[in-house]
Amino acid sequence: MENKLAIRQFIERLLAQKGDRQPFRDSDSLILSGRLQSVDAVEVVVFLEEQWSIDFTQIGFDHNQIDSVDAILALIESVGASK
Numbered sequence: 001m002e003n004k005l006a007i008r009q010f011i012e013r014l015l016a017q018k019g020d021r022q023p024f025r026d027s028d029s030l031i032l033s034g035r036l037q038s039v040d041a042v043e044v045v046v047f048l049e050e051q052w053s054i055d056f057t058q059i060g061f062d063h064n065q066i067d068s069v070d071a072i073l074a075l076i077e078s079v080g081a082s083k
Contacts, residue, residue, distance in 0.1 A: 003052075007072050010047055014040050026069040041066060052076050 030036045048054045
């Protein structure tokens, strides 16, 4: 649950920086819906690399991996990373 909270807080901060304070569910699309842009996706990737040591050069990158809080959490769990 700690991982999910950290992810939500990070996403909320990213959205707030864009003036988007609308609520979102953990399953809501963030990138494909247009709420987050490609530059935001880079920030999400850096966040995951720094916080959970996820190496996208090894696992590859697909925007679907970071399109929602649930997807990000599943990615973290699939690579066995923990905070």
